[in-house]
Amino acid sequence: MSYHDSYKMKLKPHHALCILLFSPEGHSEAYADAMRRKIQVLDENPQTAITLTAQLDEICGFCLYNNGGECEKAEETEPSDDRVLAWCGLEYGMTTPWSDLRERLDREILAKNRLHTACEGCMYVARCDREVKNKHCH
């Protein structure tokens, strides 16, 4: 598939869930604004090419836990990334349209009630769970 005319974005795998279930409550204004911009791009361009990365991504650029390019929560976020990727049947370095990634998250994580395990250790998981119930019918 060619992404020549599409937008492109690099994401840590668990950030696809953060985007899907985002609520600004409890985040800094800069982080919430960055997330809103990403969500708007993805809503308007579902064919945006998402490359899955193990490195810190653009969202990390606005995060309070980004300590000079090192994630202070890596012990929690890296296993989350690995679980999301494995359950979605994807690998680091792969590129897929947002619409496909979103379908995989819905089917393999939300519909199978895997959110709490996927995001184990994240302080926002209860809130994201509420968003699942608000936004999805699983």
Ligand code: SF4
């Ligand atoms: S907690 Fe870590 S992985 Fe998550 S946004 Fe912050 S720096 Fe990035």
